[in-house]
Amino acid sequence: MNRLATLSEEPLNEEDSAANCSKKALTWRNWLKNHFPLLFNKKSDLKILLSVLGCPLFPVSVHPEQPFTEVSSSAQYIIQHFTAATGCRKLEGVIKNMYATGKITMVMVDETSKPGRPNGMSQKGCFVMWQMVPNKWLIELVVGGHKVAAGSDGNVAWRHTPWLGAHAAKGGVRPLRRAIQGLDPVTISAVFSTAQYMGEKRIYGLDCFVLKLSADHTDLVDRSDNTAEMIKHVMFGYFSQRSGLLVYLEDSFLNRIQSPGSRPMYWETSMGTKVEDYRSVEGTMIAHSGQSNVIITQFGDNLKAGPAIARMEETYTIDDLAFNVPGLSIDSFIPPEEVQKDYPQENLDWRSPLHG
Numbered sequence: 472m473n474r475l476a477t478l479s480e481e482p483l484n485e486e487d488s489a490a491n492c493s494k495k496a497l498t499w500r501n502w503l504k505n506h507f508p509l510l511f512n513k514k515s516d517l518k519i520l521l522s523v524l525g526c527p528l529f530p531v532s533v534h535p536e537q538p539f540t541e542v543s544s545s546a547q548y549i550i551q552h553f554t555a556a557t558g559c560r561k562l563e564g565v566i567k568n569m570y571a572t573g574k575i576t577m578v579m580v581d582e583t584s585k586p587g588r589p590n591g592m593s594q595k596g597c598f599v600m601w602q603m604v605p606n607k608w609l610i611e612l613v614v615g616g617h618k619v620a621a622g623s624d625g626n627v628a629w630r631h632t633p634w635l636g637a638h639a640a641k642g643g644v645r646p647l648r649r650a651i652q653g654l655d656p657v658t659i660s661a662v663f664s665t666a667q668y669m670g671e672k673r674i675y676g677l678d679c680f681v682l683k684l685s686a687d688h689t690d691l692v693d694r695s696d697n698t699a700e701m702i703k704h705v706m707f708g709y710f711s712q713r714s715g716l717l718v719y720l721e722d723s724f725l726n727r728i729q730s731p732g733s734r735p736m737y738w739e740t741s742m743g744t745k746v747e748d749y750r751s752v753e754g755t756m757i758a759h760s761g762q763s764n765v766i767i768t769q770f771g772d773n774l775k776a777g778p779a780i781a782r783m784e785e786t787y788t789i790d791d792l793a794f795n796v797p798g799l800s801i802d803s804f805i806p807p808e809e810v811q812k813d814y815p816q817e818n819l820d821w822r823s824p825l826h827g
Contacts, residue, residue, distance in 0.1 A: 517594055517615045518634065520577040523740065523765055524785045525612050526621035526630060529646040530686045530704040530722060533606060533661045545668035549680045549710050550660055556715030557749075557756040559656035568603040568799045571654055571792040577614060580782040601796070602655065606644050607804040621647070622804055629810040637807040642693040653717055653746040653758020654789070663708055672709065674719050675745060679709040700727040716756065720744045736771040752792050759789040 554560045578593040596614030609622035621630040628640040646658050653659075666682035673679065686694075686704040694701045702725040709719035721743045729735040748760040763785040770778040805811075 516579045516592075517617065519781070520579065520594055520783055520785075521612070521614060521617065521619050521632065523742075523767070523783060524575075524577055524763060525614075525619045526610050527648045527742070528628065528640070529648050529651055529662060530706045530724070531662060531665075531684050531690070532643045532645050533658055545680070546663070546666050546682055549668070549682060549715075550664055550666075552715035553656070553663075553710055553717060554660050557656040558751075559660060559755050562657050562755060562794070566604070566657065566794045568601065568796055569655065569792065569794050570602075570796045570799070571600045571789055573598055573787055573789040575612070575614065575785055575787045577785045578783065580784055598649075600647070600649065600654075601799060601803060602647075602650060603799060603801065603804065606646075607801065608647050608650065609804055610647060610649065622806065623647075624801070624804045624806055627806060627810065629806045631807060637809040639806070639810045642690050648720075648722075652720060652744050652761055653749065654792070656755060656757070659708075659717055666708065669707070671712070674709055677709075677718055678712045679718060680712060682708045682710065684708075698728060698730055701725070702727055716746075716749055717758075718746055720746065734771060734773045736769065736773065739768045739770075741766045741768075748788075753794055757789070757792055760787065762786045 574595070574597050576593050576595050594615045596612060598610060598612040600608070600610040602608045606625040607623055609620070611618060611620045617633050619630070619632050621628070623629070623644050625644060628644050629637055630640070631637040646655075646662065651659055651662065662684065663682050666684050669681040669683045671678060672681050684706045686701075691701045691704070704722070704724035706720065706722040708717055709721070710716065711718050721741075723739065723741040726738045727735050728738065742763055742765045744761055744763040746758045746761045748758060749756045750759050751757075765783045765785075767781045767783075768778050769780075
């Protein structure tokens with residue numbers, strides 16, 4: 472249960488070398504300003520895939536103290552059905568940490584070809600993830616010979632990429648979206664305990680109840696500045712009426728970016744994840760595979776040809792998962808030195824059109 476071995480972390484090309492950039496240039500906003508055209512360039516596929524699919528965050532923070540009686544009766548029934556179906560209620564107060572490993576395959580999809588047809592070479596890799604109560608997590612992914620890592624010590628979330636180095640996230644600490652994809656039923660119950668019931672919908676042949684969560688205005692402001700504004704970030708959870716399990720996640724976030732003297736540019740990122748293959752792990756039902764589909768739309772008055780669209784896909788499987796891993800301590804979740812040094816005096820930016 473050791474961390475993945477350190478790999479070569481040179482950027483994909485010398486021009487992107489973080490070592491030659493100023494600290495200010497190591498922000499998502501500056502990187503995107505220089506790489507907007509690359510979103511639709513095959514040479515940048517690996518960077519874009521890792522940026523979008525690697526380690527996105529959930530739109531809201533965890534509020535485990537929220538009592539079930541404060542949600543609607545319909546949402547309360549759905550969450551109680553889910554906790555009973557997964558058997559996760561018995562984990563509360565007993566499970567202190569968890570560990571998971573898995574394999575992933577990422578690929579760009581050609582917008583003009585048949586659905587599901589790849590636009591480039593599939594990128595295969597693996598990941599390892601740790602979590603510790605409360606609000607501590609760490610994930611490392613290796614894809615195409617490059618490693619991306621992200622984590623939270625309960626106070627600040629951060630990420631490290633070969634092309635940007637380490638940088639902190641703005642806003643409150645939020646769960647890793649990958650954990651909500653059926654890996655952590657306790658956190659799923661906690662985050663959706665405050666959700667809004669939206670009705671019923673059939674998806675993948677299953678009749679589902681739909682719950683909605685939205686980032687509130689305060690959090691959106693915290694994740695914005697004078698050039699990059701996050702307008703919305705919403706998440707929908709689809710719970711099977713028959714089994715009670717979470718079978719689909721769908722989220723969307725919209726960003727408005729405008730530099731002084733220029734017209735605004737809008738980026739909307741939509742991600743849908745099919746969650747499946749539930750298996751019992753120490754008496755708790757955990758999803759062991761899934762598939763995510765992402766659509767990124769760039770639009771604005773300065774795009775004469777109209778909106779630009781990019782699509783990408785990821786499939787993943789879980790190889791191993793365990794609770795209460797011996798030897799895992801809070802020291803495992805300490806942020807990199809660069810983040811510790813710059814936080815909170817200078818919140819380096821982890822807030823791009825590609826990341827909610």
